[in-house]
Amino acid sequence: MDSYIMIGFSVFLGAIFVGGAILTSKLLAFYTPAGQRKVQPYECSEEPIGDARIRFKVAFYIFALLFLLFDIESLLLFPCMKIFRAVVTDQAGGIGTSVLFAELFVFIFILFFGFIYAWRKGVLVWE
Amino acid sequence: MNQLPTNHAFPTHNAIGELIRHLFPGGAVYINGFLTIASLLLLVSILPVFLIWLERKVAAHFQARLGPMRVGYHGLLQSTADGLKLIFKEVLKPEGADTFVFFLAPTLPATATFLVMTILPFDRHLQVADPAGGVVYALGVSSLSILGILLAGWASNNKYSLLGAMRSGAQMISFEISLALIMLLIVMLTGTASLREIVLSQNGTILDWWIFKLPFLGLIAFVMYMISSTAELNRAPFDISEAESELTGGFATEYSGISFAMFFFAEFVNMFVSAGLATTFFLGGFLAPQIGIGAIDAAFNFIPGFIWFFLKTFLVIFLYMWFRWTFPRVRVDQLMYLEWKMLLPANLVLLMSSGFFLAMGWIL
Numbered sequence: 054m055d056s057y058i059m060i061g062f063s064v065f066l067g068a069i070f071v072g073g074a075i076l077t078s079k080l081l082a083f084y085t086p087a088g089q090r091k092v093q094p095y096e097c098s099e100e101p102i103g104d105a106r107i108r109f110k111v112a113f114y115i116f117a118l119l120f121l122l123f124d125i126e127s128l129l130l131f132p133c134m135k136i137f138r139a140v141v142t143d144q145a146g147g148i149g150t151s152v153l154f155a156e157l158f159v160f161i162f163i164l165f166f167g168f169i170y171a172w173r174k175g176v177l178v179w180e
Numbered sequence: 181m182n183q184l185p186t187n188h189a190f191p192t193h194n195a196i197g198e199l200i201r202h203l204f205p206g207g208a209v210y211i212n213g214f215l216t217i218a219s220l221l222l223l224v225s226i227l228p229v230f231l232i233w234l235e236r237k238v239a240a241h242f243q244a245r246l247g248p249m250r251v252g253y254h255g256l257l258q259s260t261a262d263g264l265k266l267i268f269k270e271v272l273k274p275e276g277a278d279t280f281v282f283f284l285a286p287t288l289p290a291t292a293t294f295l296v297m298t299i300l301p302f303d304r305h306l307q308v309a310d311p312a313g314g315v316v317y318a319l320g321v322s323s324l325s326i327l328g329i330l331l332a333g334w335a336s337n338n339k340y341s342l343l344g345a346m347r348s349g350a351q352m353i354s355f356e357i358s359l360a361l362i363m364l365l366i367v368m369l370t371g372t373a374s375l376r377e378i379v380l381s382q383n384g385t386i387l388d389w390w391i392f393k394l395p396f397l398g399l400i401a402f403v404m405y406m407i408s409s410t411a412e413l414n415r416a417p418f419d420i421s422e423a424e425s426e427l428t429g430g431f432a433t434e435y436s437g438i439s440f441a442m443f444f445f446a447e448f449v450n451m452f453v454s455a456g457l458a459t460t461f462f463l464g465g466f467l468a469p470q471i472g473i474g475a476i477d478a479a480f481n482f483i484p485g486f487i488w489f490f491l492k493t494f495l496v497i498f499l500y501m502w503f504r505w506t507f508p509r510v511r512v513d514q515l516m517y518l519e520w521k522m523l524l525p526a527n528l529v530l531l532m533s534s535g536f537f538l539a540m541g542w543i544l
Contacts, residue, residue: 056309059213060298060317063308066217067294070224071287071442078267078438085270094274094338095433104276105337113350116516120353123524127360131316131373134364138371141539150539157535165528177520179513 115176126164133157216308217298224294228448232259235448235501242505269437274337277434281335286439288328289446293453295321300456301376303466303485314375315363318457319356322412325446326352329431332443336434344430347512348414354519355411355418361527362405365534366390366461379465386469391462395542397534402462404523404530406496409454410503411515413447417507418515455496456489463492 094101133156140153171177201208233248233256240247248255273282296318298308311317326349333345367373369390370381382389391402411418427433432443459465466485470477480488510518 055209055213056311058210059217059309060295060311062210062214063217063220063295063298064291066221067291068287070221070294071290074267074442075283075287075438078269078271082268082270082437087272092272092275094276094336095428096339097428101338105339105342106334107339107342109342109346113346116350116354119520120357123357124353124360127357127364128316130364131313131367134368135371135373137368137535138538141541154539161528161532168524172521177516179516 112179119171119176122164122167126160130157130160133160213308216306220294220297220308224297224449227452228445229259229263231448231451231497232262232444234497238498238501239505242502263441266437266441271437271439272434274434276337278335278337281331282434283439285328285332285335286435286442286446288331289325289450290442292321292324292328293446293449295324296453297449297456299375300453301379301460301465302489306466306486307376310374310376313373315367315373315378318375319360319363322450322453323356325450326356328443328446332435333431336431338434340428340433341431344427344433347420347427348431351414351418351420351512351515352412354516355408355523358404358408358519358523358527359412361524361531362401362408363461365401365531368531368535368538369394375460375465379460379467382464382467384470385472386464389462389464394534394537397530397537398462401530402458404527405458405462406499406503408519408523409458410500411519413451413454413500415451415500416504417509419509420512420515451497451500452493455493455500458496459489459492463496465489465492 094105096102133153137153140150200211204211236258237247237255248258251258251261271283273279299311299314299317301307301310329352330345330349333341333343333349336342366378370378372378372381382393387393389398391398394401429435432440435443466489468477468480468483468485468488470480
């Protein structure tokens with residue numbers, strides 16, 4: 054618990070540090086009045102065409118979905134992996150090797166086949 | 181030594197620490213922690229300045245140039261001067277940008293990298309916090325920088341920024357998976373997720389470091405870690421988000437002054453954090469390299485742990501810089517191919533084979 058209190062302090066001090074840097078710059082920097090040209094978004098010295106909130110490739114979305122799947126998988130595997138060593142060396146009381154292996158097997162293989170399915174469907178091709 | 185509190189702040193075992201302990205028996209842990217955070221803030225403000233200078237020097241010498249030479253001894257004060265210049269510059273907000281998000285975005289990566297630094301074990305007792313789930317914490321908090329980059333790209337109202345941010349978001353989330361799987365491997369091997377205990381699990385000779393310990397698997401894992409962390413850092417050869425010839429400045433196109441400095445500050449501190457994690461996981465962290473010869477081992481042990489930590493970390497940082505000037509930039513589709521069709525399956529195989537090795541008792 055002590056650790057998380059210290060991390061809380063760090064969040065506080067880190068935010069003050071970053072905020073302080075920005076505030077210092079705000080106080081020291083030279084500001085000139087902004088004309089219409091000055092605040093234009095950069096587009097290779099041309100007049101910007103339309104808004105920048107455009108539609109983009111759907112592939113980004115699919116990869117984000119896949120990422121979510123794998124990231125959650127790895128997160129859920131962390132507790133399993135933490136006790137893995139203790140279990141295989143018979144130091145964890147009560148948990149048998151076969152139980153752990155069966156769980157890991159089912160978990161990883163469902164994911165693995167999902168991955169292969171995505172691969173076969175051609176999701177992983179970036180054009 | 182075994183009765184340490186969960187927080188191993190550094191002055192606990194010297195005169196100042198004893199004095200603090202004597203004066204405030206209950207709050208000593210917090211005072212020590214506070215002092216450690218303060219010194220960490222000092223480190224964080226010096227590091228990027230030094231690393232930018234180092235990067236420019238290394239780059240120059242790889243290309244048979246001298247690099248910055250004018251400001252200070254061999255240009256040592258060059259990046260300080262650059263930083264000061266950036267503080268005095270105006271922060272421009274482009275037309276149509278989302279004000280709140282635009283100014284929020286640069287602060288996220290900077291704070292996130294600092295938060296990961298708090299759990300790095302610099303020495304036996306030089307660590308702000310040592311949560312039991314340190315690895316998971318590092319993984320979670322470092323993801324905040326991706327958020328900062330995506331927000332920056334979206335808020336800037338600039339097409340280059342949006343494309344750059346989207347690309348680097350896709351790249352970073354992809355390589356985050358391999359990073360997570362390698363951390364999973366380390367957690368499986370050590371049986372603990374606390375960074376300090378991971379370092380202590382490598383106690384012994386140099387052959388007990390995880391990079392050498394497993395028959396070849398440790399080395400493979402280290403190489404994979406280096407590839408995926410380079411991509412995670414958006415550094416060359418994986419710097420497609422900042423490919424100047426295609427995307428101008430990537431997500432940072434519209435940023436100027438201190439906001440721009442924040443992004444680069446975060447980038448360089450992030451490099452240190454990644455190198456520090458590599459040191460912790462694979463290179464024995466703060467432990468002195470022991471080669472089994474009594475006199476040399478004693479001499480190495482005499483050098484404080486944090487010096488070893490910094491030496492190893494800067495070695496890894498030099499590797500990152502070396503990569504940058506050795507490999508040509510990859511295309512975005514090659515990058516995705518590398519992660520999803522090569523690194524990820526290889527990672528899963530590595531994880532399963534290590535589990536098999538461990539279950540058969542072939543490790544240790």
